[in-house]
Amino acid sequence: MALVKGKAMTLMTHRWTHAAAALAVGTLAVTTVTPAAADETDKTIEGFLADSTPYRFVVPEDWNGTVFVDLDFASGGPSESQQALIDDGAAYGGTTRDVTGWNLRGAVDNQIEALDAFAATAGVPSRAIAMGQSMGGMIAATTGELHPDRIDGVVAGCGGLSGTVSQWNQKLDTVFTLGQLIDPTLPVVDIPDDIEAARALWQGALAEAQQSPEGRARIALASAIGQLPAWSQSVEDPDPKDPRQYEAGWYGSLSGDPLPYIGQAMSSRKTSTEVFGGLPSWNVGIDYAEQLRKASAESRRVVKALYDEAGLSLKDDLATVNGAERIEADPDAVERFAASYEFTGDISVPTLTLNAVGDQISTVAQQSAYEQRVNRAGNAPLLRQTYVGSAGHCAFSDAEVVTAANVLLDRLDTGHWGGSTAVHHLNAAAEALDMGEARFLNYRPDRFNR
Template structure:
């Protein structure tokens, strides 16, 4: 059942090309809030947009103007739909089914779009990948932005191993890792404590920077808190501890001798098999593409390393889908730190490709 509130004449904020109005519709479907934006110059095509990993419920209000990464699509005349998902955190199963339900409802209410694209950021990038791999039929192409595209269990294992290393170098600052902390909440106080410890021991802080491939103590402190929250989230949803470092061999501390010390001294944890199986089910990339996909990443992403896209590209090559995938980058530091202009340019490249133009070149976004 769909409950709706519609508003007309909202000024589209932040659009440099032309001031225009947008029809906005919000509501609840199957326990998930949703938002639909249709610009006055609607070209009768659609962008299905997935938001990223959220630390709390995503709410939509009809009086809020469109914003963020959806503006470039609206500026180009595309309608945009997005589900808030019925749960927060790692919401892959809910997000896929609830967004597909919303897309079908949009078609029922507004007619079949001329073209439909899928896009998203961070976890939304993982959902973009999963959608175009598993349900490509409704879509013409995909724009993945800063996506967590490796299988969930792979990148979650890596992050857990880094937290265990932090606990080795800076003991007693983080919650116990096993069993996973229940209902952990990030706080400025804990981040300040982690940052102070890093600043007080530059040698160990430098090791953690090398292990995490991060350049600032502030980024290391933020990542540690963020990963603890994710571990708590995964544990609640899987019913156990889904990640471990039992078979992890640490390298990259800066010297072989330090690698030896870390591997000998770090505490080892073992995952629960059923919880691990839950994580594997909730997004394992296949790399099999049947529609064009353009991926966009910042060079320095503090949460999802750009190197993960290169690994996904290898999976695409193995399936023979290499002609349908291009990875581009922008020179920014930060997670999903794109400008609206950059998002728009990347989308234009994707649409041109779909319309028979040349495949966008890998490398820097033109």
């Protein structure tokens, strides 16, 4: 499989011609063109958007008409995978999240404005691909959903595709359960200004809990309710028949590994509450016994085994959590958070998702919620979801990222997916690139329970 396939189309559509004409009269603060550091034959187009967000694109001398736009490209890069796409003829660029943060709509608008800047300087692209990871994956999927007149395809990596409100409700469930059972004095939604101190308090309490059978059982319960991955950097692909090993994987995702779930639950909770002018999450009316019943059978068996080992009553602990004072959201904040973007599934361009099964930040169960929305909207033929057997947030090799991009480009070239997303094809293509591991696997995420 070639790194980038297809020749530049000669037809300039009305949408791009109009955008380029508008930009020619100078809507941008700065636009410069310089040689790219990675290759003196490449050009760099860069400048600032109307809200002061920087943008940057690298354009190869033999540009083939394809351009990738990525939320985070102007923050650094190109990475090895991005440079590989550039070397084979595609332009690659984008913006940063520094100005927009959790204002997803603003970030999407910036993607389109950056594409306009690119077109005004480099020329009209034959096709534009929204691509990114983490929040960049959310922005890629959102941009494709909102702007199919400007975006021809999407590669969304490790994004929280259940949507803004639902994923943070689920994070609340995890932290609320832990707080009630381990230490009710720990911050759950009222995060102090000293976020690092809050994270340290939580990690200290969880480390202590991990040393006892009772603490391990309660960590397992909260992890099952919150659908955390047990496949972690501490324990790869744990055996569900070994409850202690499985729980050790959960603990790694929650607190023990780099970039722990609990740390992000503190920092992003603080940020989102400030950005949206109130708390956009709630658990009023949530039955945590029911949330556990919605967890996978595998998870429930591990929880039961650990509660039996600890001599604890699972029923009593669930009653404790259910009986605790609930957390109410600010309705206006919820509305603003949802407006930043909740996915509808109304996609009209080919969309490929890429996810690590052990991603502790963008938990993989969220992908099932996205698939359900796309299916309900009648757009299943446009979506393909791929999974990698790795742990950590966006833990992909360059070979896996380039392979995902190529699958999307093949889909645009041929008009059909064919067998391109079969695991053996994905791994063969990734191995042929000689750019790192090839770990695609057959995987079906659990049904998202919030």
